[in-house]
Amino acid sequence: MSILSPVIVDSLPYLLSGVFTTLGLVILALGLGLIMGIPMALLQVYGPAPLQYCVRTYIWIFRGLPILVLLFLFYFGIFPILAFDIAAFWIAAVVLGFRTAAYQSEIFRGAILSISEGQMLAARSLGMSRVCAIRTVILPQALRRALPGWTNEYPILLTDSSVCYAIGVAELLTRGNQIVARIGDPMTVYVIVAILFILLNYGGQWIFGRIENRYKIPGYGHGDA
Amino acid sequence: MGTVMHKMMNGEIILRVEDIHKCYGDIEVLKGVSFDVRRGETKVFIGPSGTGKSTLLRCINQLTIPDSGCIWLNDEEVIYGGPRINQLRQKIGMVFQNFNLFDHLTAVANVEIALIRVKGMSKADARKKALEELKQVGLLDKANAYPAELSGGQAQRLSIARALAMDPEVILFDEPTSSLDPELTREVLEVMKRLARAGMTMLVVTHEMGFALSVANEILFMEHGTIVEKGSPSDIQTSPAFARTRMFLGTFQDD
Numbered sequence: 443m444s445i446l447s448p449v450i451v452d453s454l455p456y457l458l459s460g461v462f463t464t465l466g467l468v469i470l471a472l473g474l475g476l477i478m479g480i481p482m483a484l485l486q487v488y489g490p491a492p493l494q495y496c497v498r499t500y501i502w503i504f505r506g507l508p509i510l511v512l513l514f515l516f517y518f519g520i521f522p523i524l525a526f527d528i529a530a531f532w533i534a535a536v537v538l539g540f541r542t543a544a545y546q547s548e549i550f551r552g553a554i555l556s557i558s559e560g561q562m563l564a565a566r567s568l569g570m571s572r573v574c575a576i577r578t579v580i581l582p583q584a585l586r587r588a589l590p591g592w593t594n595e596y597p598i599l600l601t602d603s604s605v606c607y608a609i610g611v612a613e614l615l616t617r618g619n620q621i622v623a624r625i626g627d628p629m630t631v632y633v634i635v636a637i638l639f640i641l642l643n644y645g646g647q648w649i650f651g652r653i654e655n656r657y658k659i660p661g662y663g664h665g666d667a
Numbered sequence: 668m669g670t671v672m673h674k675m676m677n678g679e680i681i682l683r684v685e686d687i688h689k690c691y692g693d694i695e696v697l698k699g700v701s702f703d704v705r706r707g708e709t710k711v712f713i714g715p716s717g718t719g720k721s722t723l724l725r726c727i728n729q730l731t732i733p734d735s736g737c738i739w740l741n742d743e744e745v746i747y748g749g750p751r752i753n754q755l756r757q758k759i760g761m762v763f764q765n766f767n768l769f770d771h772l773t774a775v776a777n778v779e780i781a782l783i784r785v786k787g788m789s790k791a792d793a794r795k796k797a798l799e800e801l802k803q804v805g806l807l808d809k810a811n812a813y814p815a816e817l818s819g820g821q822a823q824r825l826s827i828a829r830a831l832a833m834d835p836e837v838i839l840f841d842e843p844t845s846s847l848d849p850e851l852t853r854e855v856l857e858v859m860k861r862l863a864r865a866g867m868t869m870l871v872v873t874h875e876m877g878f879a880l881s882v883a884n885e886i887l888f889m890e891h892g893t894i895v896e897k898g899s900p901s902d903i904q905t906s907p908a909f910a911r912t913r914m915f916l917g918t919f920q921d922d
Binding site for chain 1: 756760769783813816
């Protein structure tokens, strides 16, 4: 069967709506990871020891467990026990978000530590409080430096998100499987799925590249070498 | 010592440093350092590396917290964790060896950020004041340049402007020219000389002996965490009491 055969073409809209599910998962997870990751990084660098310990434990757990284990744990365990009746999509977004938060906080922590301590001293010597110095001097630079590492979370999340098929989220791969089950021809269907993943990946990288360029600090670079 | 402060006898004491001690682990970096600073005075600290000069400066605005001893600025104790530490630090400017400019901000924004965020000035007022300070250090044409686009000398002059903008009572210079070549050093020292002549109160840690001898009201020679000898530049050059300082100066001239 060719890609242009009528059966395949008829299935395309169904497959393509999976693109939105996949993108939704990735964007929600990235956002949740960002909202959690920055405060976690700040706590790790500047917070009191007990909170640092809590954050480290969190990171240790969410980086240490396979995604599938986390998904099953939350889908079949934690959410039902808490008596939350939530669609698999949202549970998947939360699990992916919690997991990327652990990675993102390490990216932000590294970026914060890479800002010279001298700038903190200079800010304090001008009479800034610690919080003010973090907000106006450290974070604006750390976030810029974190950007290349942070954008790397996008392709990771994008590819990882296909695992959510295991709890029945109607994302790209799930829909591909359903089409294969209905019409057969796995090769053609999975090639289309793969192409869609690659396009999503490429598009995302392009957007993040633009963002990186836009927020580059003038005078910083690697010369022409 | 009679002639030491002939120029400054009438200036009121604005900063008192009393018996500062500081240890790092087993090493006692400062072993009880005391001195007074009068308004308009320039004190220059010299001495071998690792004798606590920079630590002493940092103790004054509590960027390093001394183990014991007191700092008084205009009869108010400067104490870390005190309710007014951030107000007091505004009155004590600091210029660092490595400039420590805010890399993500243009030159003018480096100067105005604390005016806006700390002093609560309006953006327009802060901009006006920042441009004035840039003019003072000869950087008006670099107002929109980023730190990475400045030469070392320009960067250090910018950091002086940033400190000046807060209208400090005293400015601490922590080896301001140690990372600059001779030519850039000269342009920074020129600015500092002008400030000293204009009556700014300055404490300077430096290895620039020419500057010390021509600008200082008092030179303090530090070694092993204490002030070993102190006197006016002319005393140090002529009086037999300053053998250790002159020996140190001699080692410099041999370089």
